Amino acid sequence: MKILVCVKQVPDTSEVTLDPITNTLIRKGIKSIINPDDKAGIEAALKLKDQVEGSQITVISMGPKQAEIALREALAMGCDEGYLVSDRKFGGSDTLATSTILAAALKKIGFDVIITGRQAIDGDTAQVGPQIAEHLKIPHVSYVEEFEVDGDALIVLRQFEDRYHKIRIKFPCLLTAISGFGEIKYLTVAGVIEAEKKELKYLNYEDLKDLLDEGCIGLKGSPTKVVKSYTKEQKSQGTLLKGLTTNEAVDAIMARLKEGHIL
Amino acid sequence: MNFNLTSTQKLLQDFYQRFAEKEIKPLAKKMDEEERYDLELLEKMQKCGFFGIPYSKEYGGAGADTMAYVLCMEEVSKVDASSGITISVHTSLCCSCISDFGTEDQKQKYLRPLVDGSKIGCFSLTEPNAGSDAGGQQTSAVLEGDYYILNGSKVFTTNSGFADTFIIFAVTDKASGTDGISAFIVEGDSPGLTVGANMPRMGIRASSNCEVAINNLKVPKENMLRREGEGFEIALKALDGGRIGIGAQSVGIAQGALNEAMQYVRERKQFGKPIAAFQNTKFKIAEMQTKIDGARLLVWRAALAKDDKKEYSDLAAMCKLFGSEVANEVTRVCVQLLGGYGYSREYPVERMMRDAKITEIYEGTSEVMKMVIAGSLKI
Numbered sequence: 001m002k003i004l005v006c007v008k009q010v011p012d013t014s015e016v017t018l019d020p021i022t023n024t025l026i027r028k029g030i031k032s033i034i035n036p037d038d039k040a041g042i043e044a045a046l047k048l049k050d051q052v053e054g055s056q057i058t059v060i061s062m063g064p065k066q067a068e069i070a071l072r073e074a075l076a077m078g079c080d081e082g083y084l085v086s087d088r089k090f091g092g093s094d095t096l097a098t099s100t101i102l103a104a105a106l107k108k109i110g111f112d113v114i115i116t117g118r119q120a121i122d123g124d125t126a127q128v129g130p131q132i133a134e135h136l137k138i139p140h141v142s143y144v145e146e147f148e149v150d151g152d153a154l155i156v157l158r159q160f161e162d163r164y165h166k167i168r169i170k171f172p173c174l175l176t177a178i179s180g181f182g183e184i185k186y187l188t189v190a191g192v193i194e195a196e197k198k199e200l201k202y203l204n205y206e207d208l209k210d211l212l213d214e215g216c217i218g219l220k221g222s223p224t225k226v227v228k229s230y231t232k233e234q235k236s237q238g239t240l241l242k243g244l245t246t247n248e249a250v251d252a253i254m255a256r257l258k259e260g261h262i263l
Numbered sequence: 264m265n266f267n268l269t270s271t272q273k274l275l276q277d278f279y280q281r282f283a284e285k286e287i288k289p290l291a292k293k294m295d296e297e298e299r300y301d302l303e304l305l306e307k308m309q310k311c312g313f314f315g316i317p318y319s320k321e322y323g324g325a326g327a328d329t330m331a332y333v334l335c336m337e338e339v340s341k342v343d344a345s346s347g348i349t350i351s352v353h354t355s356l357c358c359s360c361i362s363d364f365g366t367e368d369q370k371q372k373y374l375r376p377l378v379d380g381s382k383i384g385c386f387s388l389t390e391p392n393a394g395s396d397a398g399g400q401q402t403s404a405v406l407e408g409d410y411y412i413l414n415g416s417k418v419f420t421t422n423s424g425f426a427d428t429f430i431i432f433a434v435t436d437k438a439s440g441t442d443g444i445s446a447f448i449v450e451g452d453s454p455g456l457t458v459g460a461n462m463p464r465m466g467i468r469a470s471s472n473c474e475v476a477i478n479n480l481k482v483p484k485e486n487m488l489r490r491e492g493e494g495f496e497i498a499l500k501a502l503d504g505g506r507i508g509i510g511a512q513s514v515g516i517a518q519g520a521l522n523e524a525m526q527y528v529r530e531r532k533q534f535g536k537p538i539a540a541f542q543n544t545k546f547k548i549a550e551m552q553t554k555i556d557g558a559r560l561l562v563w564r565a566a567l568a569k570d571d572k573k574e575y576s577d578l579a580a581m582c583k584l585f586g587s588e589v590a591n592e593v594t595r596v597c598v599q600l601l602g603g604y605g606y607s608r609e610y611p612v613e614r615m616m617r618d619a620k621i622t623e624i625y626e627g628t629s630e631v632m633k634m635v636i637a638g639s640l641k642i
Binding site for chain 2: 031033068069072073076186187188189190191192193194195196
């Protein structure tokens with residue numbers, strides 16, 4: 001079985017700190033990591049490989065050259081080969097253009113199943129996975145927490161707000177994974193060194209142009225326009241009033257609202 | 264010529280850093296205060312392959328090189344110098360003796376479990392009366408049939424409290440001076456080998472460092488490394504490599520302390536502004552980072568020379584000499600930047616300052632480093 005996993009390299013937002021003098025994000029020294037849901041996707045692919053003998057995992061990432069490190073990490077985790085999809089023409093792509101390019105690359109490489117992460121921690125859109133499936137005209141299930149192989153299909157457990165959905169989906173298909181495929185294991189030094197010997201391939205615009213319309217990629221192919229980006233203002237924690245009866249609480253709130261000339 | 268790490272080296276560095284932050288950093292203070300290394304942590308590091316980095320896959324190692332090893336030493340030592348020396352003594356001193364000088368049988372029997380993460384090694388050279396003058400060994404080894412009988416005592420043996428495999432140096436021919444010293448591989452549970460109590464120390468207090476008493480210790484003939492009289496050369500060679508590790512450990516201690524200080528000066532307010540806003544703070548930090556970068560480049564130069572199979576004894580001595588001085592200066596200035604809090608045990612910089620001192624002493628003092636460097640310059 002040919003398993004394709006899509007990963008994105010993102011800044012580790014859990015480590016982002018504000019400069020108290022300028023109140024801006026301190027970007028220097030912020031590590032780039034594999035997006036956590038995508039890492040869950042890799043774990044899912046490894047699990048699928050264990051279930052289906054003779055499977056091969058190809059990991060793919062679209063991004064600048066530095067995304068090679070994310071691919072190397074995926075190879076060190078156990079993926080078999082990697083593709084970096086990179087070209088200046090792809091720069092500035094929004095989710096639609098990105099999914100268009102990725103779909104072309106995935107089509108070129110070939111697959112039985114595609115696994116992406118649910119969403120990236122930098123954009124939080126959760127759009128790229130399902131969009132890829134639409135471009136490729138294959139079924140998809142998002143928010144997948146677990147699965148079992150069932151003949152020519154997968155039985156997947158989709159996390160929903162207050163329940164799970166159990167869905168049978170036939171190959172070829174796409175899943176978007178969420179963390180839950182077991183504890184993410186540490187790499188080993190030997191694994192990283194071994195990964196160095198695995199092949200990293202490159203796909204650029206030239207390689208994919210038969211499958212792409214130049215108007216549908218990069219800035220030109222991106223209907224999303226970012227008007228402004230800014231740091232959210234930090235709000236104070238507010239006042240916590242404890243131990244009040246319902247009536248006292250209502251009075252206290254009303255008094256505050258009047259105090260602030262809100263009422 | 265370039266100063267960029269490869270993507271594999273960057274990935275390793277990331278991996279070491281994540282591990283160190285998540286697994287080692289939360290334990291460092293406690294281990295220092297209890298003067299005991301956490302053996303569960305040791306096992307986790309073994310599982311990740313930290314104890315066999317520059318050794319070939321053929322013998323169960325990670326198949327990486329000295330560069331990959333110094334990156335690990337720096338990242339680990341950034342958060343805990345004791346973890347650094349635990350890895351370093353095992354890797355650079357114990358394993359290297361067997362890897363560089365052992366027979367195929369010795370490698371299969373002793374190197375494999377050491378580098379595949381199942382056993383821990385140590386290195387017993389220093390004696391109460393043989394420190395910088397390591398040639399003045401008094402531990403003796405006398406051949407009786409198929410065994411050598413060893414008698415004597417060793418001090419400052421790092422990892423000895425939990426080591427499975429010891430490299431022990433002893434005199435087989437008193438009349439020949441340093442040419443009469445031989446090296447032996449000794450199993451930790453051998454009768455006649457007694458590991459004493461942990462030596463109370465100023466720094467690197469989490470690492471195990473005990474006195475080792477040797478009384479009629481029977482070592483099979485086949486456990487001698489190379490031939491009689493070659494022990495001193497083996498020890499010097501191992502120490503040359505070890506110094507690169509200590510250089511990297513020094514860089515780690517310094518960078519770790521500076522990182523703590525940089526975070527502190529951004530948050531700490533005095534006279535109405537963060538102390539990072541004062542020029543004195545900025546200049547101090549600029550000076551420290553420059554010196555650390557210089558020390559790191561010396562470490563990388565020595566590591567690359569070793570990987571390229573070039574002569575590196577002088578380069579190793581230089582990276583250790585300079586690195587250890589930088590570690591001491593930087594940690595002292597960082598304590599000063601944190602002021603009273605720096606002196607308190609609430610922040611890790613006081614531990615880092617205590618830990619830094621040993622880098623100027625072990626695996627050859629700064630004075631011995633200068634002897635090595637001057638010697639290489641034919642002075």
